[in-house]
Amino acid sequence: MKKNIQMPKLSEQMESGVLASWNKEVGEVVEKGEVLFEIEMDKVVSEVESMESGVLEAVFFEEGDEIKADEIIAVINCD
Amino acid sequence: MKKKPEWLKVSYNKAAVEEVNRLMAKLKLNTVCKEANCPNLGECYKKKTATFMILGRTCTRNCRFCNVTSGAVEPVDPKEPQHLAEAVKELDLNHVVITSVTRDDLKDGGAGHFADTIRAVRELNPGVSIEVLIPDLQGVQRDLDRIIAANPDVINHNVETVRELYSVVRPEADYDRSMAVLEYVKKQAPHIKTKTGIMVGLGETDEQVYQVMDDSLKVGCDIFTIGQYLQPSPQHLEVKAYVIPEKFAQYKKIGEAKGFHYVASSPLVRSSYRAEEALKEGKNNDLY
Numbered sequence: 244m245k246k247n248i249q250m251p252k253l254s255e256q257m258e259s260g261v262l263a264s265w266n267k268e269v270g271e272v273v274e275k276g277e278v279l280f281e282i283e284m285d286k287v288v289s290e291v292e293s294m295e296s297g298v299l300e301a302v303f304f305e306e307g308d309e310i311k312a313d314e315i316i317a318v319i320n321c322d
Numbered sequence: 323m324k325k326k327p328e329w330l331k332v333s334y335n336k337a338a339v340e341e342v343n344r345l346m347a348k349l350k351l352n353t354v355c356k357e358a359n360c361p362n363l364g365e366c367y368k369k370k371t372a373t374f375m376i377l378g379r380t381c382t383r384n385c386r387f388c389n390v391t392s393g394a395v396e397p398v399d400p401k402e403p404q405h406l407a408e409a410v411k412e413l414d415l416n417h418v419v420i421t422s423v424t425r426d427d428l429k430d431g432g433a434g435h436f437a438d439t440i441r442a443v444r445e446l447n448p449g450v451s452i453e454v455l456i457p458d459l460q461g462v463q464r465d466l467d468r469i470i471a472a473n474p475d476v477i478n479h480n481v482e483t484v485r486e487l488y489s490v491v492r493p494e495a496d497y498d499r500s501m502a503v504l505e506y507v508k509k510q511a512p513h514i515k516t517k518t519g520i521m522v523g524l525g526e527t528d529e530q531v532y533q534v535m536d537d538s539l540k541v542g543c544d545i546f547t548i549g550q551y552l553q554p555s556p557q558h559l560e561v562k563a564y565v566i567p568e569k570f571a572q573y574k575k576i577g578e579a580k581g582f583h584y585v586a587s588s589p590l591v592r593s594s595y596r597a598e599e600a601l602k603e604g605k606n607n608d609l610y
Contacts, residue, residue: 251336254359256555278333286552287361287590288326289334 244321246295252312253282253289259311263288267299273319280316297321327564329589330550334364342367345412349405352379354421354594358389359554362595373419373455373594374406376439377432381423383494387482387521389554395427398435403442410447417598418443419478421455431457433465440472451475453517453597461499463506470511476545476601477507478517480593481538484530491524491559501541508542515583515601519547519593522573525562535577544583545600548573549591565589 250260263281267273279293297319304316346353354375355363366372378396381388399405410418420439425432440452453476459465469477485497500518508516518538522531531548538546548570553561570587577585584600 251334253334255356256359276335281331282334283326284361285555286359287330287332289332289364292333292335294336 245300246297246319246321247315248279248293248295248317248319250310250312250314250316251282251291253284257284257312259309260284262304262306262308262310262316264306265302266290269299269302271299273297273299293319295319295321327566329567330361330552330564332361332364332590333368335368338368338370339364342370342372342413345409346372349409350399351402351405351409352376354390357391360592361552361590362592366595370413371415372413373421374409375421375423376402376406377422377425377428377435379423382426383424385482385492385494386559387491387524387551387554389558390423395423395425398425398428398432403435403439404446406439407442407446410443410450415447415450417451417453417601418447419453419455419594419597421594422457424457426460430465430468431459431462433459433468437468437472440469440474451598451601453478453594453601455480455593456503458495458500458503461496461502461506466503466506467510470507470514473511474514476515476517476597478519478545478593479503479507480519480547481534483520483524484526484534485537486530487524487526501537504538504543505541512542515544516542517545517547517593517600518543519549519586519591521551522548522565522570523551523561523563524559531573532576532580535580535582539581546577546582546585546587547591547593547595547600548577548585548587549593549595550589 261283263283266278275296278290300318300320302317352375353372380395381392384392452474455478481500483491574585574587
């Protein structure tokens with residue numbers, strides 16, 4: 244099963260965030276709880292843990308991109 | 323936006339954050355973690371701990387560093403003390419930190435509500451240590467007495483910054499009044515631990531930081547916290563410097579040598595961050 248990964252809304256006021264880095268490459272295995280990507284926030288950089296285990300199948304944004312909250316940024320193949 | 327140094331990285335687990343958020347919504351409670359957009363929210367919520375914020379989500383003051391909304395305030399929820407006590411039970415906390423917005427509009431500044439909350443938490447959760455992080459209550463001793471009478475384990479009141487930066491950072495507060503609050507609590511109830519803290523990175527000098535330590539010790543303060551100021555939004559005060567971790571370690575060493583029972587000092591320290599450890603660490607050192 245494929246799962247869409249969304250840009251999390253890290254605070255109530257957050258409308259968008261800057262993707263600081265991908266910590267996994269496309270094709271790489273990712274375990275639930277591992278850091279998948281980092282977001283630059285006003286106060287800090289947040290390391291976002293994966294909610295799924297699987298293979299990172301696709302990413303739709305690059306580092307430095309500003310992304311709206313809830314936008315789909317990647318797909319993980321959980322099969 | 324200044325580039326964040328490596329040490330300002332925090333973890334975020336969506337499921338843990340959503341779980342605590344759900345509980346707070348169910349019990350109609352607020353957390354300062356969420357309202358202040360605290361960088362430690364992910365870590366604390368994952369450990370199922372939070373700092374409750376009573377008396378609404380809106381503050382009557384407008385400090386330049388703070389992310390809490392200011393403006394027209396909400397009516398006080400009389401069920402809040404009971405709901406908060408239930409949340410402490412549900413989260414199975416050993417130590418609870420309760421803070422509030424500043425309510426200069428209320429006759430007692432919210433002191434009675436604080437006292438009711440302390441009592442409700444204690445009644446439902448005997449054995450839980452209670453820490454309150456209070457506003458200055460305009461220095462009114464009668465109001466402070468109401469909180470002291472409820473007998474929390476720790477009374478924390480933050481001076482927030484050095485005296486020299488008050489006009490910029492806390493224009494509606496008064497450094498001496500905050501020190502007087504700490505002094506009064508200690509005099510009235512020496513067994514209650516007192517605690518204060520500051521943010522650094524706002525342009526203060528080392529000498530000014532050490533002066534706050536000296537002033538706090540002079541009024542009998544037991545626990546001191548120091549953390550990096552982080553700008554909540556472009557509309558807030560700018561970060562003047564990202565203080566390096568080694569400097570925080572130096573502040574801790576000097577603060578404890580000066581006489582504090584415990585100093586928590588590192589970039590992501592907030593006054594309620596790992597508050598239970600601050601209380602226990604002192605105890606383990608036979609200081610309490």
